[in-house]
Every structure is written in structure tokens, then in C-alpha cells.
Amino acid sequence: MDFDQYAEQAAAAVALPLAPGHRPGVVLYLRLAAAMAAQVDGLALGRDDEAATVFVPVAPEDLPETAA
Amino acid sequence: MSPGSATQAVRRSLDRIAATDARVNAFTALLAERATARAQRLDREGAEGPLAGVPFAVKNLFDIAGLTTLAGSKIERGAPPAAQDALLLRRLEAAGAVLVGALNMDEYAYGFTTENTHHGATRNPHDLARISGGSSGGSAAAVAADQVPLSLGSDTNGSIRVPAGLCGVFGLKPTFGRLPRTGSYPFVASLDHLGPMARSVRLLAQAYDAMQGPDAADPACVPRPVEPTAGTLDRGGEGLRVGVLQGWFTEQAGDAARAAVQRVAQALGATQPVHWPEVERARAAAFLITNAEGAALHLSDLRTRAQDFEPLSRDRFLAGALLPAAWITQAQRLRRWFAREVAASFRGVDLVLAPATPCTAPPIGTEWLEIAGQRLPARASMGLLTQPVSCIGLPVVTVPVWGCDPAAPHLPIGVQLIAPPWREAWCLRAARALEQLGVAQAPVARIDTPTPAALAAAGAPDVR
Numbered sequence: 288m289d290f291d292q293y294a295e296q297a298a299a300a301v302a303l304p305l306a307p308g309h310r311p312g313v314v315l316y317l318r319l320a321a322a323m324a325a326q327v328d329g330l331a332l333g334r335d336d337e338a339a340t341v342f343v344p345v346a347p348e349d350l351p352e353t354a355a
Numbered sequence: 356m357s358p359g360s361a362t363q364a365v366r367r368s369l370d371r372i373a374a375t376d377a378r379v380n381a382f383t384a385l386l387a388e389r390a391t392a393r394a395q396r397l398d399r400e401g402a403e404g405p406l407a408g409v410p411f412a413v414k415n416l417f418d419i420a421g422l423t424t425l426a427g428s429k430i431e432r433g434a435p436p437a438a439q440d441a442l443l444l445r446r447l448e449a450a451g452a453v454l455v456g457a458l459n460m461d462e463y464a465y466g467f468t469t470e471n472t473h474h475g476a477t478r479n480p481h482d483l484a485r486i487s488g489g490s491s492g493g494s495a496a497a498v499a500a501d502q503v504p505l506s507l508g509s510d511t512n513g514s515i516r517v518p519a520g521l522c523g524v525f526g527l528k529p530t531f532g533r534l535p536r537t538g539s540y541p542f543v544a545s546l547d548h549l550g551p552m553a554r555s556v557r558l559l560a561q562a563y564d565a566m567q568g569p570d571a572a573d574p575a576c577v578p579r580p581v582e583p584t585a586g587t588l589d590r591g592g593e594g595l596r597v598g599v600l601q602g603w604f605t606e607q608a609g610d611a612a613r614a615a616v617q618r619v620a621q622a623l624g625a626t627q628p629v630h631w632p633e634v635e636r637a638r639a640a641a642f643l644i645t646n647a648e649g650a651a652l653h654l655s656d657l658r659t660r661a662q663d664f665e666p667l668s669r670d671r672f673l674a675g676a677l678l679p680a681a682w683i684t685q686a687q688r689l690r691r692w693f694a695r696e697v698a699a700s701f702r703g704v705d706l707v708l709a710p711a712t713p714c715t716a717p718p719i720g721t722e723w724l725e726i727a728g729q730r731l732p733a734r735a736s737m738g739l740l741t742q743p744v745s746c747i748g749l750p751v752v753t754v755p756v757w758g759c760d761p762a763a764p765h766l767p768i769g770v771q772l773i774a775p776p777w778r779e780a781w782c783l784r785a786a787r788a789l790e791q792l793g794v795a796q797a798p799v800a801r802i803d804t805p806t807p808a809a810l811a812a813a814g815a816p817d818v819r
Binding site: 293294297298301302303304305306309312313314315316317319320322323324326327328329330332336337338339340343345348349351 | 545571572574575633635636639640642643646654657658661662669670671673674675676677678679682684685686687688689690691692694
């Protein structure tokens with residue numbers, strides 16, 4: 288994978304300007320993140336391995352007084 | 356509480372800060388007037404209770420009424436002051452404690468060293484040329500230096516446990532969802548925890564007890580009843596089955612870290628080896644979630660003023676804004692899988708041990724570490740052994756153990772006492788047993804002045 292090209296395209300997709308001085312560091316950390324993602328991807332997950340993010344509905348009484 | 360004791364305690368704390376903080380650099384704001392007035396009021400009212408008149412300070416990501424919440428950054432300096440104290444501060448003060456100030460940290464909590472470029476590094480009170488650890492470095496250093504007996508920090512990937520171990524104090528990272536984060540600056544909502552540090556296990560437990568209780572404003576906070584722990588401490592390790600984590604937790608640990616675990620294991624009668632599966636993948640999942648979620652929180656500022664971020668974490672934040680969604684969702688799925696596997700491992704054991712860091716505190720400015728024969732980046736590697744544990748929200752008390760590093764016998768190293776969810780009391784009881792046996796302790800640092808040569812050799816940045 289060409290991480291430099293990916294950084295450029297992905298940054299454009301989220302409207303994030305990358306200064307030339309920041310780019311080598313960004314590419315370095317993208318490489319590291321890709322290595323971490325490969326680790327995660329290496330484990331086969333099943334249907335019931337639901338993501339560990341659960342939405343909590345918000346009732347009016349849950350709001351702080353200033354926001355009510 | 357004896358007459359005038361709150362005022363005396365606050366005066367003593369402020370005097371100690373004045374005498375030592377030019378060298379330690381733990382504090383970013385002092386609340387001398389507020390603390391003195393509050394202490395005088397407590398004395399007048401004859402306040403009672405274990406926390407009455409106890410001075411404390413908090414990582415500067417907690418809201419303090421009238422102060423801007425910096426979260427270690429330069430960017431937030433322009434934000435308006437907080438309208439009220441964070442919920443945990445209010446709960447501690449309702450129990451009689453007295454807030455005296457705000458403490459240094461890694462910017463936006465993204466780091467393990469508190470080498471804060473904007474405010475200077477917080478130095479380890481036991482060796483001023485070395486890091487305090489992070490990201491709650493100011494919280495650990497202030498307690499180790501006896502500037503305050505109690506502090507609060509946050510822990511997303513190890514930010515209470517790493518500095519507590521490196522500075523030689525006790526630290527508690529409760530179960531994820533136990534203490535409400537209302538009124539604190541977030542880092543990674545999926546992983547953020549708040550908790551106390553202290554030089555005694557009893558005070559740690561008393562502070563934790565005073566902060567318990569749900570709050571609907573924090574969606575991650577689980578509505579469980581208060582489960583007091585301080586009254587259980589004298590039961591010590593009685594009846595607790597203790598195991599020692601193997602695999603990743605020994606492979607990524609240096610000799611001093613392994614020696615510290617061995618000493619604690621012996622004291623607690625731990626003989627059972629415990630294996631968690633796929634720890635490296637769990638650590639990778641925590642890394643990705645942290646990177647992406649942290650970056651998303653700051654996307655607006657990354658777009659418009661990236662140059663104002665901490666140089667040590669800016670490029671990581673920028674990269675985090677660019678990660679594919681599939682990586683993050685898979686990481687969150689793996690996290691659930693790992694939590695189930697680890698829960699099964701707790702059927703045969705109540706508590707497991709692991710080092711808090713791979714080594715004792717390195718000199719400020721260290722870029723690379725040699726750990727168990729590997730050359731690793733120093734700053735990220737301080738969290739190698741804490742990250743897989745917070746990834747699944749388990750409660751942990753870090754206890755400080757001394758004299759395990761022959762090259763630095765004056766430095767402590769932390770050992771994590773890890774329990775199943777909601778069993779903070781078991782961690783605290785075992786910590787109390789170790790404290791009573793003298794295996795773990797938190798002595799006051801002498802705050803020696805380092806020679807200029809020592810500071811220069813460490814590449815330490817000038818403070819302030």
C-alpha cells in the first residue's frame with residue numbers, strides 16, 4: 288500500500304489539510320495503525336461478536352438542567 | 356477533625372507546593388484563596404468524616420469553576436472558564452476534601468510521559484531527571500512529592516497506572532462505567548476512566564467510596580449502587596485466589612518489572628499462572644480505537660490549527676483522522692470477544708497480577724528503550740502492559756514496589772492487581788495487605804536537586 292498517496296486522498300476526503308512538515312509523521316503513524324489493523328483482522332470473529340459500543344437512549348429527565 | 360486542622364492541612368499543602376514545585380512542575384494552577392476559604396469554613400462548621408480537610412488536586416482535564424479546562428493543551432487556553440466543578444470534585448468536596456489546584460498532563464491525555472511541550476515536563480519526584488509517567492503525570496508527582504495527599508487522574512490506556520507506578524504511589528482505575536466522567540474533558544469516550552491516587556490504600560479507598568454513584572449525564576456510567584470498600588480493607592487478601600498473568604505480560608516486561616511481580620506474587624501466595632488469549636491483538640484494538648476516536652474529537656482544530664498541537668502527538672492525531680471505518684469497527688468487535696475470553700479466565704481466580712510498565716522511569720527525553728531484547732519506542736511502550744487491561748475496562752489497583760531495578764535502586768515500579776468487573780474491593784484489599792506487609796509502599800520523595808549535568812545528559816527541557 289502506498290501510505291503517502293493514501294494520506295493525501297483520505298485527508299482530502301475529510302477536508303483535512305496536511306502541512307508538508309507533518310506528512311512524514313502522518314505516514315509513519317498510518318503504517319503503525321495498519322500494522323495494528325492487521326493484528327485485529329487476523330482474528331476470525333463470529334456473528335455474535337457485537338461491537339463494544341452500545342447506544343444509550345436519552346430521556347428528557349436525563350438532560351442537565353441548563354440544557355433542558 | 357481537630358479544631359483548625361483543615362486550615363492547617365491546606366496551609367501545609369500550599370507551603371509544600373511553594374517549596375517544591377519549581378523543581379517538580381506538577382501544578383498548572385493553584386487555588387490558594389478558594390482552598391483557604393473553604394478550609395476555614397470546614398473548621399468553623401466542625402466538619403467530620405474521613406476526607407474532612409484533606410487537600411487534593413486534579414489533572415487539568417477536570418472542570419474547575421472559574422478556570423479554563425486546559426486538558427494539557429495550548430489550544431484550549433482561549434476557551435471560556437468552566438461554569439462549575441466536575442461531578443467527582445463536587446462529590447469529594449461534599450465529603451469534606453479541599454481542592455487546592457490543577458495538575459499537568461500530556462496534551463489531551465495522548466501520552467505516557469507528561470513531557471508537555473507547552474507547560475514543561477513534570478519531573479519524577481524520586482529522580483528529577485526522569486519522567487513522571489503519564490498522562491496523569493502531575494497527579495502522581497504531586498502525591499509522591501507530598502504536595503497533596505490525594506489526587507485525581509484519568510486512564511484511557513494506562514494514564515493512572517503508569518504514572519502511579521513510576522512515581523511510587525497507589526492508583527485506582529475503577530471498572531469502566533463505575534465513576535461518572537461528567538465535567539471532564541474526554542479523550543476516547545469508549546475507553547476513558549477516572550480515578551484517584553494516594554500514598555495510602557485507605558485514603559485511596561475512602562476517596563473512591565466518596566465518588567461512587569451513577570450519573571445520567573455520562574452515558575457510559577452504569578447505574579449501580581454504591582459499593583463501599585474502605586470497610587473491607589482489613590480483610591486483606593483473605594480468601595482471594597491470585598494468579599500471575601503470563602505470555603504478553605512477561606514477554607514485554609524487563610527484569611525489574613518481572614521481579615516486582617514475583618515479589619507481590621510471593622506475598623499474596625499467588626502460584627497459578629493465568630493465560631489470556633490474543634493480548635497483542637487486544638492491545639492493537641485499543642490503539643486503533645484510541646487513535647480514531649481521539650482524532651475525531653479534535654478534527655475541527657486539526658483542520659485549522661494543527662501547528663498548535665503538542666508536537667509529540669500531533670502527527671498521531673492527524674493520522675488517526677484518516678483511518679478506515681472498518682478498522683475501528685473490527686477493533687470494537689474484537690474488544691467484546693476479548694472481554695468474554697478474559698471473563699472465562701476469572702472462573703478459576705479472583706485477582707491477577709501484571710507489571711504496570713515494562714521498566715522503571717526512563718530519563719526525560721528518552722526516545723528508545725531496550726525491553727526484553729527488543730528495541731522499542733519509549734513513549735508508546737510505557738503503556739504496553741496497561742493497554743490490554745483498560746481495553747476491557749477491568750478494575751485495577753497499581754501498587755508501588757521498590758528496589759527491583761539494580762541499575763536504579765531508588766526508583767519504584769508498579770504492579771497491577773487486576774480483578775473482574777465491579778470487584779474494586781478485591782484489588783484494594785490485596786493492596787492493603789501488601790502495604791501492611793511492607794511489600795508495597797509510597798514514601799515521600801526527597802526532591803533532590805539534580806545537577807545541571809544530569810539534566811543536560813537527560814536532554815530534559817527547561818521547566819517553565
